[in-house]
Amino acid sequence: MCFFDTKAARAFSLQRLNMRCVEGHRHHWSNRLAAFKEHNVRFHVIAPKQRTGAARRLRLTVAASLPPDDRSDAEASKRRAMEDELRDPKNFLEFFLPRPLRLAFFGASAASCLIATLLTAVRLVQSPALELAEGTAPRDLIVNLIGLATFASLYVYDQQQAQARIERRREIREAQIAFGDREVFVNDKGEKMSRLKEVNDDWILRRLERWGRRDGMPFIGPAKGAILQQLVADKRPLLVVEVGTMAGYSALLMAQALPPGGRVVSFEKDLTWLLVAKRFMWQASQGEKNAGLDTRVGDRVQVEWGDAREALPRALRGGSDRIDLLFLDGTPREYLAYLKAAEPYMAPGALVVADNAGVFAQGGLRPYLEYVRGSPAYRSELVACKLEWREDVEDGIEVSTYLGGPAGAKEAEGGSAREAAVA
Structure with missing residues (x-):
């Protein structure tokens, strides 16, 4: 990589x-x-x-x-494009935040915003006059709600895209196996696996x-x-x-x-x-x-x-x-x-x-x-x-x-x- x-x-x-x-x-x-x-x-x-x-x-x-632009050349070009697509993340963010880290980050951020929202709401219920006089509680409540909505939306969106990514990778793997760019093997547990062509010069x-x-x-x-x-x-x-x-x-x-x-x-x-x-x-x-x-x-x-x-x-x-x-x-x-x-x-x-x-x-x-x-x-x-x-x-x-x-x-x-x- x-x-x-x-x-x-x-x-x-x-x-x-x-x-x-x-x-x-x-x-x-x-x-x-x-x-x-x-x-x-x-x-x-x-x-x-x-x-x-x-x-x-x-x-x-x-x-x-x-x-000649025959079928074999077209298949070879398609195979190389698929291999590069699978190996290279689509954007630079994925290098630093792979999907498990992204989900953990979005989920933890949404949870912290939810807790902060509940605590602010409790303060408003217990001492509405004092909190409104100081003016910090309403502002904190709005900021926390915005953060909760943002991180929750990102978490849900990333989860929804997971199935599409899984399906796309399955198609690419099957095509690479057909092209001979992946080898199928059985691991120590007896499971049938496939691995991509090695990175070399x-x-x-x-x-x-x-x-x-x-x-x-x-x-x-x-x-x-x-x-x-x-x-x-x-x-x-x-x-x-x-x-x-x-x-x-x-x-x-x-x-x-x-x-x-x-x-x-x-x-x-x-x-x-x-x-x-x-x-x-x-x-x-x-x-x-x-x-x-x-x-x-x-x-x-x-x-x-x-x-x-x-x-x-x-x-x-x-x-x-x-x-x-x-x-x-x-x-x-x-x-x-x-x-x-x-x-x-x-x-x-x-x-x-x-x-x-x-x-x-x-x-x-x-x-x-x-x-x-x-x-x-x-x-x-x-x-x-x-x-x-x-x-x-x-x-x-x-x-x-x-x-x-x-x-x-x-x-x-x-x-x-x-x-x-x-x-």
Whole structure:
């Protein structure tokens, strides 16, 4: 169960978006009209193709295909919606006041108001002149009657809704059993029971996608997330550094694709998002799926609080660890500073992946793109894709290969000369 305030999250996301949308590039992330149904879009990333000569560039061919809208897809979507509806309370109040507590609170409050009303009435009957002269008894009687009526009404209303809730949950449980999302078992007492699918990293990712699509959260999204996951799977990095954790969606995606012994170090400057991400990482490590792993998925992610430019040496154990993949997903105008801060810790051949290289290409990301595309220490290419949750906005991911300082620069210069001679 995820204890999170949707309204507060929306406020935090707007604050974060205002920081990210620089130089007038304020895009309407909250538009919920998405033509792609991300749960049904399948992305296939073909391995990098190498050109002849030294001027080799990374090429990613991304093919997207939408499966037919058949009955199985509709049933899968309905199953997921039912599962989320049953797991998530409809409002934030239910997190703090579950139904038993609500009934106890309403009942006790109504009883106390009833007792106070009776005591005030007795005082009025015994000493009407004195009580009327002081004027407190009539006022107390009215207040107590209002409280009695209010709490009694809330108690009765909650009781009346109980049967409707029971019936709705029964329908959902039966549908989930039919869909295979619940398993039926017999407990120690011989009673036939059913239990919902466990919470693990897959369920947390699906929940974050649902949240991102509904509220326009600036998560990387399933489309770009599939590309990022494939890059991690192909590179097999032992150390991934991410700048901009937010809720931890992209960190979890990368953690799923890590090889044995790999880890993700993710930096977040906002303390609120840091706590949210740590909560989701803990939940992602639950369930039987993680029980058989050497390292649980959520435990592969180390979330650090602070500016990555200052916290990198501490998080990388004094610089003894080398970065195999750097993912930049923070404030676009700070990407170049983050990259230069990370370069001393990057291994030759490391990948640098920068999100939103399309929407911010002429804004906050321009200095960064000029640097990685013009520097002999990098081979860089843009992978075109759509903005998360928006099919009508073009975006991209800049994928750069770090050649490794002066040696890499000499290799790139020599390769350019040989290519020119061949031409």
